[in-house]
Amino acid sequence: MGCVIIVNIRDIAKAAGVSVSTVSKALNGYSDVKSKTREMILNVAKDMDYLPNVMARGLITKKSNTIGIFFGDRQNSGFDNPFFSELIRSIKDVAGAEGYDILIFANQKRNTSSYKTICYEKGVDGVILILTGDQRTDENIRELHESLPTVYIDSVSYQYNNVNFVETENVNASFHAVEHLIQLGHTRILKMAGDQVAKASYDRIEGYKQALSKHGLEVNNDLILYGEFSREKAYQLTKRFFSKPGGVTAVFSSSDMMAFGIIDALKDLGFKVPEDIAVIGFDDIDESKDYQPPLTTVHQQRFTMGETAAKMLLQLIDSQDGITRHATIPARLVIRESSGTKRGG
Amino acid sequence: MGCVIIVNIRDIAKAAGVSVSTVSKALNGYSDVKSKTREMILNVAKDMDYLPNVMARGLITKKSNTIGIFFGDRQNSGFDNPFFSELIRSIKDVAGAEGYDILIFANQKRNTSSYKTICYEKGVDGVILILTGDQRTDENIRELHESLPTVYIDSVSYQYNNVNFVETENVNASFHAVEHLIQLGHTRILKMAGDQVAKASYDRIEGYKQALSKHGLEVNNDLILYGEFSREKAYQLTKRFFSKPGGVTAVFSSSDMMAFGIIDALKDLGFKVPEDIAVIGFDDIDESKDYQPPLTTVHQQRFTMGETAAKMLLQLIDSQDGITRHATIPARLVIRESSGTKRGG
DNA sequence: CCACATTTCTAAAACGTTTTCGATAATTTT
DNA sequence: AAAATTATCGAAAACGTTTTAGAAATGTGG
Structure with a gap:
């Protein structure tokens, strides 16, 4: 691996001749920094190819700009079903447009199966669950949506009154x-x-x-x-x-x-x-x-379902208002040949 | 959102009556902690439902146990092509078995299109690229694989001699x-x-x-x-x-x-x-x-390709030996009906 | 029982940010 | 021109870990 010089906020503070806190404020659009110095700092930052370290930032803000997705179960990892790939695509599009990336939980070496634990460990801001079959205990499921913005897609097993979900009609x-x-x-x-x-x-x-x-x-x-x-x-x-x-x-x-x-x-x-x-x-x-x-x-309408779920999740993350949201997506019968024509007599 | 009590390493140090560093070492399997105290600490940690904060840890270790995937380009997000969903599935399986999660880069609000920048920002340990068409500049592509373990799947544009890739025959x-x-x-x-x-x-x-x-x-x-x-x-x-x-x-x-x-x-x-x-x-x-x-x-063999790419990437991450790896996956002709039979004269 | 090696532990620095609070400089008011 | 207000900046603490360097405890050989 060739080495890459990574500059941090301290380096650009030094180069710009200001303090670290001023740089941070300039970068994050705080009001208490003169517009001229802000511009200067932004230029220096761009020149030096500065990238904020997401770990350090997340450590303080407790946000990661990432949403998590749980897919199917262990054996059948979900992507088997072509139904899922369009879902994830629309989620990716919506979340991406709002500045989020997507984390797919895959790690099977964890010493816990608690959704909450796993989400917290990775610091995702919210989570979408696309589950099949009966792969969760009630305790596990409650714990999750009580502690983190959560949206289920067509996969609630028992209906809590405080679960957010998107389903087909x-x-x-x-x-x-x-x-x-x-x-x-x-x-x-x-x-x-x-x-x-x-x-x-x-x-x-x-x-x-x-x-x-x-x-x-x-x-x-x-x-x-x-x-x-x-x-x-x-x-x-x-x-x-x-x-x-x-x-x-x-x-x-x-x-x-x-x-x-x-x-x-x-x-x-x-x-x-x-x-x-x-x-x-x-x-x-x-x-x-x-x-x-x-x-x-x-x-x-897979695309609409994914889209709706993603938007719902981003709303939950933004507002934290405790409102429970549901969405029922219309579906229609597509008549092709396998259903045949009217039976004679 | 119901509130969740999150305990940190300091809390369990206090509860266990030892120092923070001892707890850290016990948790990470260092040799300079007596086996009896290690056991005691592990028990306390489990009792208190301790989860390491991945941000804080990543800030120091510069590892995230996450591999990144870039898919297709902006307009066509890659999942359009059913070819990709099996690839990602196999990657998920292999990486998951080794304790990794998967980050799909989606965020379109970034102020950079540099792969390297984006990867560093999210702190992924390595990255798999599945690109289509001509969506990268040479500079961008070189910068990436010079600074981070990288595997291309069937999508190298020009052949550097130090690029790791998996391709079909x-x-x-x-x-x-x-x-x-x-x-x-x-x-x-x-x-x-x-x-x-x-x-x-x-x-x-x-x-x-x-x-x-x-x-x-x-x-x-x-x-x-x-x-x-x-x-x-x-x-x-x-x-x-x-x-x-x-x-x-x-x-x-x-x-x-x-x-x-x-x-x-x-x-x-x-x-x-x-x-x-x-x-x-x-x-x-x-x-x-x-x-x-x-x-x-x-x-x-999409499954084999994804699997091979994931294994290759994990090797690269582990060894950091600078060895360039290639894999060419066999393919075979499947004769069905669209090719017809032998032409008469 | 002393000198020394080894095992086990801890204090403190470091990672790179954000944020609070106080200090200074600039501006306005009286 | 002094006082009060406001705009702009910086020092330092905090986030929760890992890791280094060294201290304390324990064991060993003479």
């Missing part, structure tokens, strides 16, 4: 997806759900049930499978389910990845999609439009 | 892709290249030329287009190129995204792929296998 969107299937003439519809703990997952089942009820169809728990948001798991469950006859003609999946697994399985069993079985997914990830058949699915 | 893989087209009977093959500055992009053209030469085919610069790795741009160029006859029966693209744009354009022009025109891509992103027609493409 899950119930409504699922309702419409299932209603569409019903209008196409389906009466026995399988629900491939995610899990039973996440609010998002629960709500997608809820919308399914509401649509059935509204149209006088029976809700049958045998028609609800739990694919854990895994393509592989959905494949297995589908293969087992459809290997015996049951009169089911349509499937509503809680994610596109699972929908792919479902369709793969149906094809392997000799069914045609959508002629024999109609399938609707959830997410509208990039692959879905190019899939064969192109997937009918619920479009989640 | 671009020349070789491209050679085989084009040779495959030649063996299928194609003689006029269009090259949709990326740009002319990145080494990766250059090498993919080089492999194309080598294959032509080996089989006695003429290299014609009119058959090399520059799609800048953009699906849209590739679409435009393809549409213009194929609107006049030229006897071209195959296209070799430097990315899958561009290949999609190419195929879209060909379809719009009324060509059939692969019957009329064969197309081969590069990257093997997830969409490619589900695309219609499934894309023949060069599979880049």
